[in-house]
Amino acid sequence: MFDFDMLGLSPSLNTALQNANFTQPTPIQNQAVPLALAGHDIMGLAQTGTGKTLAFGLPLIDHLLAEPGKPAPKTAKALVLAPTRELVNQIAESLRPLVAGSKLRIATVVGGQSIGRQINLLARGTDILVATPGRLIDLMDRRAVDLGEVRHLVLDEADQMLDMGFIHALRKIAPRLGTPRQTMLFSATMPKQMEELSRAYLKDPKRVQVAPPGKAADKITQSVHFLPKAEKPGKLREILDRDPGALTLVFSRTKHGAEKLMKGLVADGYNAASIHGNKSQGQRDRAIKGFRAGDISVLVATDVAARGIDIPGVAYVINYDLPDTPDNYVHRIGRTARAGREGEAIAFCAPDEGDLLRQIQKVMKTEVPVASGTFPEGEAGAGTGRRPGGQRRGNRGQGKPASAAPSKGRRPRRRRAA
Structure with a gap:
């Protein structure tokens, strides 16, 4: 059963989803993808593990597949900002199977890696740039990247970016982005600052929410x-x-x-x-x-x-x-x-x-x-x-309360890798 074809995605993207063994969209994807495909700004609220990456990634890739021409040197057509290196890498890994067979390129830039190598990577331009804010500003200061061609902006885990103080970085990045543009903001929680952030960077956003903030997954x-x-x-x-x-x-x-x-x-x-x-x-x-x-x-x-x-x-x-x-x-x-x-x-x-x-x-x-x-x-x-x-x-095999006292004087048995 393949239900992604009900979302209005391009045939080539539906094929990529099938090849990557995706069959059914999650609730946040069902709600967000059609709205984003229609060009709306999106404010998505969903607990972690609900498929937020594809909720913004699918419409983003669909739009880029329809845009002619390759990116100019040092430019990007879409920018995805995430607060940590691990999340940047995870987003890129999730999106790469969906651009397989197309001419779209995905590049990542994070701290802790060779900035010289990243400068060389960006020299030829990229379609989707996934970045942590701090390293992106370093590259902007070195004039290694030009964000004037960015027409799609995604802020993933925006609440954590606020917690980590990246709001100041965002204020430096946003004025460099191209206009008009589509902005999608995804978060697991909705602090008061998030409302201020949405008013500053989103235009008449459609709000999609699949679980109350603070609610853990049912399973x-x-x-x-x-x-x-x-x-x-x-x-x-x-x-x-x-x-x-x-x-x-x-x-x-x-x-x-x-x-x-x-x-x-x-x-x-x-x-x-x-x-x-x-x-x-x-x-x-x-x-x-x-x-x-x-x-x-x-x-x-x-x-x-x-x-x-x-x-x-x-x-x-x-x-x-x-x-x-x-x-x-x-x-x-x-x-x-x-x-x-x-x-x-x-x-x-x-x-x-x-x-x-x-x-x-x-x-x-x-x-x-x-x-x-x-x-x-x-x-x-x-x-x-x-x-x-x-x-x-x-x-x-845990059918009784975990109330036994920890064993003493016994070295835990060695284990082999799973």
Whole structure:
């Protein structure tokens, strides 16, 4: 069954979708693609993992296929801005199969890579430029890129760009873009600043929304373990040993904490790697590649990976440390249960993280079921102190509450790559 042909895309693009094994559009694609094809500016709101990349990528490619002529040197016809290197690479990887067989070119520019090589790449021009704002401004300052021919602008994960201070970069980039142009803004949340951003850069946008901001994907089973900080390492190993080889993404709050946790896991025989801001782009790319291939089964990350990792096979997301920003919890756990699959999100909550958990539950408008432990009186969830009694999914052999104490004095068994 192929349903993309109902969206009004060109025959060649429908063929590319079929060759890439895409058959049915997601709700955000169903809503956004026809409006974007008609030329409207788009404000898209959808939780992570719902197919936002194709929601803007399909109409973008369709428009470019209909435009004659190749790009002039140093120019681009379309610009996609994303906040992180990982997300830039993921967007490009998602779009490349859809331009296979056409003359459209996709180029990426991010920090942490040779700027000289990127200057040479842009010298011949490109149809779609996917970039992080900081590196793009570096290239603009060196006069290596001319954005005057850009007629399509996409701001992906715009809320995270605001959080990371990229609004100042956007103010430098926007005046250099061509006009008239179509602008599409996609975000998982809708802070007040986003309304201001849309008024500044979008013209009479059509708003599409498929899930309330802060809502996690329906197929994610959530649970929380209340435990002292010192017991987190043992609980993590206990959970990892229940499903050896399953792809597990573990989030740490700090770069130092992520690296220390990863080294401890490797010392105990786990196939683990880490990605964070102190890693080079090459190291980060190799870690994600190994994780996607199953050569690495445990990836420890900071919030640099909360958005930008699209690996359908991630079975578990473990919040070793709760995030400082509630919205980041939703983005983190959205790394599992992707592409219609099921997934499990497990959180560790130490006594000093109680306020963070309350904020997370307030944003999600629901309580996370308790798998083990109890919170200090007056601190649990909405202040009830009750244990919701979360159960783990039985299809992983976990039909009872995860309340067993972590084993002591036993070295976790070594595991082979999945």
